[in-house]
Amino acid sequence: xxxxxIKGLSKRFGAGETAFAALTDLDLVIENNQFVTLxxxxxxxxxxxxxxIAGYLSPDAGTIHADDRLLSAPGSVVPxxxxxxxxxxxxxxxWPHKTVYENVVFGLRxxxxxxxxxxxxxEETLALVNLTGLESxxxxxxxxxxxxxxxxxxxxxxxxxxxxxxxxxxxxDAKLRERMRSELKQLQRxxxxxxxxxxxxxxxxxALSDRIAVMHGGRxxxxxTPVEVYSRPANRLVADFMGLVNLIPARVVAAHNGGGLVExxxxxxxxxxxxxxxxxxxxxxxxxxxxxxxxxxxxxDGAPCARITDRTFLGxxxxxxxxxxxxxxxxxxxxxxxxxxxxxxxxxxxxAAQCSVFRP
Numbered sequence: 433x434x435x436x437x438i439k440g441l442s443k444r445f446g447a448g449e450t451a452f453a454a455l456t457d458l459d460l461v462i463e464n465n466q467f468v469t470l471x472x473x474x475x476x477x478x479x480x481x482x483x484x485i486a487g488y489l490s491p492d493a494g495t496i497h498a499d500d501r502l503l504s505a506p507g508s509v510v511p512x513x514x515x516x517x518x519x520x521x522x523x524x525x526x527w528p529h530k531t532v533y534e535n536v537v538f539g540l541r542x543x544x545x546x547x548x549x550x551x552x553x554x555e556e557t558l559a560l561v562n563l564t565g566l567e568s569x570x571x572x573x574x575x576x577x578x579x580x581x582x583x584x585x586x587x588x589x590x591x592x593x594x595x596x597x598x599x600x601x602x603x604x605d606a607k608l609r610e611r612m613r614s615e616l617k618q619l620q621r622x623x624x625x626x627x628x629x630x631x632x633x634x635x636x637x638x639a640l641s642d643r644i645a646v647m648h649g650g651r652x653x654x655x656x657t658p659v660e661v662y663s664r665p666a667n668r669l670v671a672d673f674m675g676l677v678n679l680i681p682a683r684v685v686a687a688h689n690g691g692g693l694v695e696x697x698x699x700x701x702x703x704x705x706x707x708x709x710x711x712x713x714x715x716x717x718x719x720x721x722x723x724x725x726x727x728x729x730x731x732x733d734g735a736p737c738a739r740i741t742d743r744t745f746l747g748x749x750x751x752x753x754x755x756x757x758x759x760x761x762x763x764x765x766x767x768x769x770x771x772x773x774x775x776x777x778x779x780x781x782x783x784a785a786q787c788s789v790f791r792p
Contacts, residue, residue, distance in 0.1 A: 434593035436462040441494035454480040469637040472647035487512040518587030533567040557589040671719040697758030722765040726781040
């Protein structure tokens with residue numbers, strides 16, 4: 433198995449005024465036996481990064497190492513077939529005219545593995561991805577999830593140290609995608625292979641990853657555990673991209689030792705950590721997740737109040753739109769048994785320990 437070290441990696445497409453910087457000065461360390469997700473919107477550089485790791489692209493600057501082996505540098509790229517990596521594509525890329533067995537054994541035959549050993553490896557790999565008994569079927573006789581498992585098995589059977597996955601679940605329906613997420617995580621744990629996974633789906637990244645690299649505009653915005661990037665976003669971009677968030681304009685009232693007090697219109701006051709250099713009077717934005725806001729019946733205790741303007745029942749949660757006196761609308765998620773009616777006035781309690789503060 434192997435880890436990956438990326439230093440100063442950059443890639444541009446085109447030339448002159450039309451040149452596009454797809455990736456700029458990326459530093460990233462992917463430890464051995466980790467499930468790391470490259471996450472971001474379309475055009476953020478995540479697929480370019482994956483293709484650079486795979487060896488399909490040559491970097492304009494920077495290096496890629498697998499353990500101590502240099503794989504990529506400007507003008508010097510080890511070809512994909514010599515990298516010891518597997519690749520699973522978004523569209524599966526299984527051969528429709530070959531059976532499951534023939535699809536999976538293909539890489540072993542290229543390596544001239546003896547037939548008996550190849551059969552043993554294929555059988556073990558098909559068992560690993562829950563495809564035992566389907567060896568003689570053709571892809572058009574399989575479900576989407578089963579075809580995706582064939583693509584996984586074909587990559588795993590050659591025993592790669594690193595497996596690269598480019599949005600492999602995006603073509604599946606929601607239920608199947610959720611089931612395959614669980615299977616992928618278990619598969620990575622059983623094999624011990626380093627997984628590098630590309631997706632734009634935040635829930636997918638949170639559910640699968642040991643660490644998430646959030647990317648935007650060709651640059652790395654934050655690299656950390658799922659809890660870190662969700663609960664402690666490094667900047668406004670990450671906070672806004674990683675699920676639902678309320679961004680509340682406020683001003684610093686007091687600042688001391690990295691913390692302080694901020695106040696938003698409508699009397700909402702919160703004591704929380706502040707950005708470096710924040711001073712009284714500075715404009716800031718408070719980021720708070722919908723699940724970190726509590727609603728209770730208006731009590732007249734001086735706590736900030738809001739008016740319920742809409743309610744949506746989502747099964748496991750209820751989502752409310754609560755409007756503060758300033759006109760700021762907050763999205764709030766509560767237990768479905770807690771019910772408030774549109775038009776009702778409620779008291780707002782915000783868990784300041786779960787908030788982040790950014791300069792606007």
